[in-house]
Amino acid sequence: MTSNQSLYLYFCAGLVAFTCVAYELLLGSYATFLMGASIFQYSLVISLMMLNMGIGAFVTKRLEKNCFQAFLLVEILLSWCAISAVPLMYLSFALNFAPSKVLIFFVSLLGLGIGMEIPLLSHMNPSPKSLSQILFSDYLGGFLGGLAFPILLFPWLGFFQIGALLGLINALIALSFLILFRQPLKRSLTLWYFLIGTTLVFCLTEVLFAETIRIAMEGYLFGIDKRL
Structure with missing residues (x-):
């Protein structure tokens, strides 16, 4: 593995940790917005997320030989979960479902995927020095994600748009990863580019038109216009 690839893995570990903490805060705050009981909602989200992160980390021991493909698939699935979670929670609330x-x-789902990310990155460069640097980036990214949500994301963006933006970050991670690690994935490059490209289009569309989507849903369900 080249030095540039190693540096990318550290940067990637920070980014995935950033999105991990932001996902927890997004789902906890939106669940509180819809259903109240803030302490219960945040406790449920954090506890369940941690449980599934542990399960996801445990599963990765079976994926060591296919860690590059598994990491790409995880990032794509996380992107789709991110752009779907808030709209579907809102829809289920509106329909009393x-x-x-x-x-x-x-x-x-998010916990399973997030729990797989750091172990998969560690499998790609298993040296002890690399692991310590990946963990440092992971904790630093989590710290920044915890600050960014209340200071930057929540005050300026709606819930729909935050979810889409986080999904876009995961999709961009997948794209940059594919470009930098083409060699282990050369047999299925076209398929991966198609999957990532499709994901990017949907994420970017929701980022740009999140408010339009929200207003359309509210208009159809309630006939009101209220920023979420």
Whole structure:
């Protein structure tokens, strides 16, 4: 592995940790917005996320030989979860269809994926020095994500747009990863470019038109216009 690839892995570890903490805060705050009981909602999100992160980390021991492909697939799936979670939670709330179950579903999926990210990155460069640097980037990214959500994301963006933006970050991670690690993935490059490109289009569309989507949903369900 080249020095540039190693540096990218450290940077990538920080970014995925940033999105991890932001996902927790996004789902906890939106669940509180919809259903109240803030302490319960945040406790549920954090506890369930940690449980599934542990399960995801455990599963990765079976994916060591295919860690490059597995990491790409995880980033793509996280992107789709990110752009779907808030709209589907809102829809289930509006239709009185157990939004708490939708919350649990997405927290579990996101937790599984997030729990796989750092172990997969570690498998790509298994030296002890690399592991310590990856963990440092992971903790630093989590710290920045925890600050960015209340200071930058939440005050300026709606819930729909925050989810889409986080999904876009995961999709961009996948794209940059594919470009930098083409060699281990050369047999299926076209497929990966197609999957990532499609994901990027949907994420970018929701980032740009999040408010339009929200207003359309509210207009259809309630006939009101209220920023979420």
